[in-house]
Amino acid sequence: MNMANCCKDCDRLQPRSSGSAPVRPEFQQPTMYDHFQNFQRFKMQKQEAQAIEKRKEELLKMNTNFTNWNPSCSKEMFDQFSTQDVALFRQQIRLAQNGERSILESLTAPTEGGASSIGGTATVAGTGTGTGTSVGDKSLKKKDSLLTISRTPVQCPIGACGRTIGVTSVLSHYLRDHSEDFGVQCQEIYGGKRSVLIFDATTLDFRDNVCLGVLAYGGVKEKCTNPPAQRGICIHNAFLPKPHEHLDAHLPILIMACRTSWSAMLKDKQLEARITKPEDSNQHLLVIWLVSVQSTKPIHCTLTAYDRTMTSSRSVIAQVRQLNESQNPSEFLVNDANSLRLSNGEINILSHDGNDCVHLEVMINEYDQ
Structure with missing residues (x-):
């Protein structure tokens, strides 16, 4: 085992021999590379959770019936109005294979389109002919129609x-x-x-x-x-x-x-x-x-x-x-x-x-x- 790549924090947990014999680890000691991979995985999961929570807040803002919503009731509103939307974004996250930046872009793109379609200004990204706004309007209408469906068992x-x-x-x-x-x-x-x-x-x-x-x-x-x-x-x-x-x-x-x-x-x-x-x-x-x-x-x-x-x-x-x-x-x-x-x-x-x-x-x- 190459001790040069071992984690120093984990190495402190190893028992020390009282004699002059070399130290022999009792378990397979993790390396710094293992800690780095775990950290990257944790970082991806945290960014996913933050993006989903941000999307939930945007859904509440897009819903005209809850413009002056009470923060104490936010959890019930999340459970009632964002079930399918969260599932869609989780699917986008699973399909994304191009790194963290592409994941965040796929999560934030619908939010920006939805926010621009709600506001009074007709902003279109790029130099297109306005098709982006129409697609955003259709997506918003679909979400508004799904909000009318009761989730009661x-x-x-x-x-x-x-x-x-x-x-x-x-x-x-x-x-x-x-x-x-x-x-x-x-x-x-x-x-x-x-x-x-x-x-x-x-x-x-x-x-x-x-x-x-x-x-x-x-x-x-x-x-x-x-x-x-x-x-x-x-x-x-x-x-x-x-x-x-x-x-x-x-x-x-x-x-x-x-x-x-x-x-x-x-x-x-x-x-x-x-x-x-x-x-x-x-x-x-x-x-x-x-x-x-x-x-x-x-x-x-x-x-x-x-x-x-x-x-x-x-x-x-x-x-x-x-x-x-x-x-x-x-x-x-x-x-x-x-x-x-x-x-x-x-x-x-x-x-x-x-x-x-x-x-x-x-x-x-x-x-x-």
Whole structure:
């Protein structure tokens, strides 16, 4: 071991022999080079933390609703309004490979663009034609739209579960906890593309919400580079299993179904309780709807139920409902028409008197406002 490169501070900790024998280190003594590498690593982590905290403060300044914010509430504001932005900058830090200067430039560039777009002056860096300002305005609008999305936890709409989950963990919850219950794997879908699933309507219990399948909506065009979360439509998914990490920017959509009674559409709930007879199959009504996390723009869908021979079908164009709303058909059927409703007679036609399964075709449509 070359004692010339050893750290002098660590060398003082070595036990000294009482005789004239040479000193033999009891452990592998760190060198000055090791201390230098650890210091550089610590320095990078500290600069990353400082840049993220600076970006959080800029987000609060950009938010017009919190211009006179109370410093005592800053931590709650950080947790509520900067989740996706911090994740984006952490990703930029991981991808940066050109040293500390490039990391800091990638972190501070959006801040400067955002500050210039908020102020009254129209400053453009460089000698361009003003495209930098338009890009900054679009980025600011996307961030402002994401601020309107509630981060309040939601309840799992499956009747047998009912667990409270975070809005960023919805897709992860179904992939990890309910994948075996469905029998249908998560399907990636794009705008205008069809997804077909088959289910047995006779196995559904009365007034029990079940999930027929999970869709991961990736955008208007297949293999597009702008999934919904990157366009500011929804927030990113978190804690996904490794085989589904590529769905972090997709919009999770749940296909829900419930067998209820036609009396659920009555406004008078006392009358509904008196006339509802679960054992009478002629009163049964199958409700199928799509539900997702809160988004900044409405997402529509086309639901078509048809039989095995494709001779009979029922179809509806509806809007994807939100998880922060009630998923009890007795509560939303009165004022909400965004669902496919099949009476007992229609179910018998589509299932050939219960001998076949019902086919359900789902198409997601995204319209510009």
